[in-house]
Amino acid sequence: MGISKRDPIIIVGGGAFGLSTALHLTRSGFTDISVFERDDHIPPRYSAANDLNKIVRAEYEDPFYTDLTIKAIAAWKTPLFAPHFHQTGFLHCVSGEAPQKAIDTLNRFRASADGNEQIKPHVVPLKDQNDIRQACWQLNGPLPGWTGYLNRFDGYAHSGNALAGVHRAAQAAGVRFYLGMHGAVDEIVYVSTLQGKKSSGIRTKDGKFHPSSLVIVAAGGAVGRLVPEIGKKVVAKSWSVAHVHLTDEETSALRGIPVTYARDLGFLFEPDPRTNLLKICPMGGGYVNTDPETGVSHAPATLEESAFVPEHDEAQMRKLLAHTLPALAGRPLVKKSLCWFADTDDSDFIIDYVPETSSSVVILSGDSGHGFKMFPIFGSWVFGLIQAGRQSEARWRWKYSNSDKEKENWGGDVSWRIGESKELSEIRPGVSAKL
Template sequence: MTMGVQKSDPIIIVGGGAFGLSTALHLTRSGFTNISVYEKDDHIPPRYSAANDLNKIVRAEYEDPFYTDLTIKAIAEWKTPLFAPFFHQTGFLHCVSGDASQKAIDTLARFRASAEKNAQIKPHVVPLDNVNDVRQACWQLDGPLTGWNGYLNRFDGYAHSGNALAAVYRAAQAAGVRFYLGEHGAVDEVVYVSTLQGRKSSGIRTKDGKFHPSSLVIVAAGGAVGRLVPELGKKVVAKSWSVAHVQLTDEETSALRGIPITYARDLGFLFEPDPKTNLLKICPMGGGFINTDPKTGISHAPDTLEESAFVPDHDEKQMRKLLAHTLPALANRPLVKRSLCWFADTDDSDFIIDYVPGTSDSVVVLSGDSGHGFKMFPIFGSWVSDFLEHSRQRNAQWRWKQTDPNAEKGNWGGDVSWRLGESLELKDIRPKVVSKL
């Protein structure tokens, strides 16, 4: 058993996205003094991070009360001075349309029950039993809203995720965290040495060939985690969902100021437009996309951003259908800034905050945001700090879970109840490229 890491020991964090930055901030708050963050992009927010985005939903209702309680704590922290500029408590209008499948209807009912069961959230929940109720909750939705029903939760909202990352980056720098960005920050591998106790990491090697020693390596590399921590196997896969935007005028943006996140469980969701860029973000509901390596059977995020700079036709149809239901004036507008947003997905949607087995407690993996991790950004790093103080993961949900390496994995993460649809392979949905002669 190792002694654990000392406050003055050199610690390297790989990845300058949400989990890495939150960890850097909280470790400095806990008195750790020798922290370096390595990030392959040349700026933060990094373009490879799922959190490099206009907004992410911050909703408190989960089917598992463990996560509901944590989100209530996170929302309290979103209201503190560092995070408050990026949190907008617009409410979460959560419905199904008249065409919804039974799975979508049942999932909505469970979310609603979770919200109504929690004493802190219940006073903020407004039932929306029919289309008129939906219009009362948000008068700007002037589409047919055919068959829509559900609830509005005013406790929820969204965060401007890209700007929140930039603010925490500045705060961590001010607290003494060193950042290595671009070619100096691109990590090629975690380096190991053999000791009497077994294999132990001695640091990292960056793509420029340089070795950087450390006592502890914390890997928070999002969808790229599998390449640096191959021990994860199929426990974590890189997965993506489509994102696109509608470019509005100043007047259109102003008219939609303050609308709740509008989420039809069977269609997708949209946010109030960003006043700085006049972009309205929209996402379709679906099983997402994976990029499986035929040799290993493991899904990795693509190496280049260009490979993800599109959305498949089916998803575009879904997004236009959502707009036709809600804001029909926008339904035929061009969709701009289209991309697939890659994240690290676990099959049970739980995070992983634990030592990598067989590394003598010298490598920690932070992974499995599973498309719902960003709402925890203000407090995520406190769990890492707590974990290091105790030298073990006290929450069973976040421990390293052994899985059968030979198990066939079909619809990865599709058993998670709040997702609808099958996972598709990136190679099957890529736009056909015309050869450049």
């Protein structure tokens, strides 16, 4: 290991990957850790994980991630994480109108669940609407053509509360947090070396230089601004999120429902008992924000630019409600936003040193919209990387550019996504569709 446990380490980003890393490094004996977060509180509003809930489902098409999620679920059941984990089950279906791609994906997920000894006993096949109603009586909509399975091994986590819990635990363990203007990182500072360059620390927006031996960048959809070397290998992408505000009685009646997911429509969660909000996400190829000069997509700088959902997504969310909980289908959708994440073309994370930085900068990126479930254990992989001094897991290595293979349509080729990505500039309210 090239870095000692007393060396100063800076983590940029107080979202899911950054906080998990701070927790694991401090638990592993590192004594000088500082987290820099541009929002003035945690959970940060810019974090994709600043949310009521995220799906925690173990079955993946790639058994590598299935095994990791089984470990993550065991960790979700430990004292720090357990208050935020709800093993309500995952009702995973397609509607009668689903395209073949969605049906094929569902079947691969089902095969993954059925093929795993630990998960299989929890899987209930649901061949039609009647089976679904038997499994969850609250879903009193027509469920036209719905078929799939319920996996009781899975559930969801209250992600915003989980971030807050780990923030408190890391702070209590001695991790320093710089927030707001003192935490917004403007640049990684480099010095020249015989081999090229090496980071000496970071500079924050308030002009201060903070020295460190290692900078770990966990900046979510904003990674490209701090590590431009990643280029188009990571694409800032967003999906829509909206909520229905329920009454106390409605929330109470829906307590314990599984995460309900139609691959061709989207998914909804058990309502949050504190806010009475029921969260819905439509399934789609998502939205990118490409800089026309560089061709690189970045998350927009302000939250206001993402405070809406496109009409098409709103219609899809209403359709999901009409199929499942029709009494809510005409209700106002509130707290609408586009939520930004860092996408890779193979959905693999990137957990590696940035090349040619003399092992002074680590990038934690490419969450690809499925990283939160790993929150309790993610940081242990960063500790493993630092300890080994290199990334031994090929999936998580730095992605070298290969412009011949660079894809025009991010998302369309990923097996578990339906639909193609669009530019934010095309879907902003007030922009009429191109013919």
